[in-house]
Amino acid sequence: MQLEDIQHRKTRVRRPQSNGIDERLQRTLLDERFRVEGRRTWVEAIDEMQKPLDDYLATYNAKCPHQGRGLNGQTPSRQASTAPKNRPKQG
Known part of the structure; x- marks a missing residue:
């Protein structure tokens, strides 16, 4: 996250109002x-769960249409x- 200059912020545990997408x-x-x-x-x-998780997430992100957060079924x-790419210009 430091390489991309992303700020790490924390929310309260099990609080969908502040962290609903992740929850x-x-x-x-x-x-x-x-x-x-x-x-x-x-x-x-x-560690034995990592491969099944990676496989599931690949399918979930590439083959399962989503309705929320502006995806509109994509x-x-x-x-x-x-x-469009929202990356800062290198300079």
């Missing part, structure tokens, strides 16, 4: 992936590829 993503991950996968596969270490990957 909803965490709930979706639990409901659609980890509660289901946890019934089938026992993991001994958190996938996040599609929206990101067509949106």
Whole structure:
């Protein structure tokens, strides 16, 4: 985050009013992936969950249309590829 000059801000834990988008993503991950996968596969270490998480997020962002935050039924990957780049000029 320092390389991109992004400021890290914190919100109160489990407060959807201030952090609703992230809270909803965490709930979706639990409901659609980890509660289901946890019934089938026992993991001994958190590292064992990384590959399934990466695979799920790739599908979630590239193939699942989203309705919120201006996506209007597009996938996040599609929206990101067509949106103008908001990067500061290097100089």
